[in-house]
Amino acid sequence: MKPRIGVIGASEVNTEEYKTAESVGKEIAKRGGIVICGGMGGVMEAVSKGANTENGLVVGILPGSRAKEANDYIDIPIVTGFGQGRNIIVVSSSEVIIAIGGSFGTLSEISFALRLNTPVIGLNTWNVSEQIIKSQSPLEAVDEAFSLIDSTRRTRMR
Amino acid sequence: MKPRIGVIGASEVNTEEYKTAESVGKEIAKRGGIVICGGMGGVMEAVSKGANTENGLVVGILPGSRAKEANDYIDIPIVTGFGQGRNIIVVSSSEVIIAIGGSFGTLSEISFALRLNTPVIGLNTWNVSEQIIKSQSPLEAVDEAFSLIDSTRRTRMR
């Protein structure tokens, strides 16, 4: 199975956050990873667009009940109809989480990840636990993500 | 409809937190409120026990798929089978939230409440937003909760 990286962040973002998320998406796709996201706007759109540019695969786990609510760069819309309840599926389906900025929806996802022992890499995000691995750039964050998946998978094989 | 107050907190607690939660449950029941909680141990059990002592009604929104997993003081078990996904139902079903201490599960609930504009009253809990109303005692917290429900309901009637 290809590595699955969840990318989370607010649906309303500034230009810098948008660019950061876009770069994260590009880097994940370049290395053959699958982007898992919430499928909507802001960070979710930016990371999808970035991955799309590099022919990456993007899964959008949608809150609403229609596939067409997805942003334009989603390859596989998962239509939950569970509203914010879909946040836990974004987290549970990812091997590692990259959090970019974010508001309370993002904080709920970070909380679930920490609760479920899914590693969280933070790019200028909520600072609620020392378990969050702070990263300074998209490249560094994606490097860290692939490295974590690699070591986790190897541990499980033993 | 009777006021519905969600009480959240960790499943593993120290003696002080247990007593605080128990007092919160008693006070809610004395004033005719319904306790909504996650139905399991720790803060959830303590608030249920407190309300039970005063013949209050306690709803436990359970993560698992069996009613018998509920603690001994739950009057109405809601069996979701949705794991931590049930956290959002605890929040959405409550008119106001009282958070007592808590770990990452509690933080996910606080995040959902802030996301959905449900007021959060905190007793020594996560300090992630100025919107959380800090309270110093069970009595003060429950007073504040009923007062908030009262004013919200009146606003909606206008």
Added chain:
Amino acid sequence: MKPRIGVIGASEVNTEEYKTAESVGKEIAKRGGIVICGGMGGVMEAVSKGANTENGLVVGILPGSRAKEANDYIDIPIVTGFGQGRNIIVVSSSEVIIAIGGSFGTLSEISFALRLNTPVIGLNTWNVSEQIIKSQSPLEAVDEAFSLIDSTRRTRMR
């Protein structure tokens, strides 16, 4: 814990189905049972109204994200925001199901009940399994429901 009886059926009903559901609600309340339903109109409203007349307790497990969407006779709205996904919670939270008429939503609930081995009593409903206990009147259905809960609880105690 009081017996919890789930009552399911369509949101659009004819006069006869409405009366049947209302009688079922009355009978459950008279015997001290809790009505669990989907909280909306049609059969859900009728059973809630019936129970309400006899001062029974009614839980409405709502598909939407607002408590005020509940019908006028709901005592405890459980706000899921999970759309039709809430159907499984109606079933899982009930010790026995009484199905009255119904369309595809009701069929999904009957299916879940049969899948989870929750007994289903049918009043002129879907005929998809011999496991569905056919009943001829509200009184008979409620008698059967309490009798089933009684024997199930006794079996578990042994």
Added chain:
Amino acid sequence: MKPRIGVIGASEVNTEEYKTAESVGKEIAKRGGIVICGGMGGVMEAVSKGANTENGLVVGILPGSRAKEANDYIDIPIVTGFGQGRNIIVVSSSEVIIAIGGSFGTLSEISFALRLNTPVIGLNTWNVSEQIIKSQSPLEAVDEAFSLIDSTRRTRMR
């Protein structure tokens, strides 16, 4: 977006059903469709295996909370942790459903599809509505599925 076809059926199957599901998976993959399924055994495994043989993409929407519970042919595990509650996500995420045999879990999915107006093509499955399009072979079923998606998409574009 590639066509998304949900394939549903029991987790315990006989040899004939397994072969039918495998053929359905192959045909979907040959035409560039994505298989959506429940990710577990029986029909779900067979359709995944078939699609995998033809290098198709397979999404498994899992009931449990671990990706490794997926069958060996899942490319993208969606980890819901929602138990049978995940059935509605299988349906909502698909443009058309092919039902093969099946027990009560499958019936819950057929019910949801009929409730949500998602077309259902049946291969020797539950006969609960005239809306279910009966099909005689895997090839015919997949032909019908692509044809339905094609016409639905064109209608929405107008």
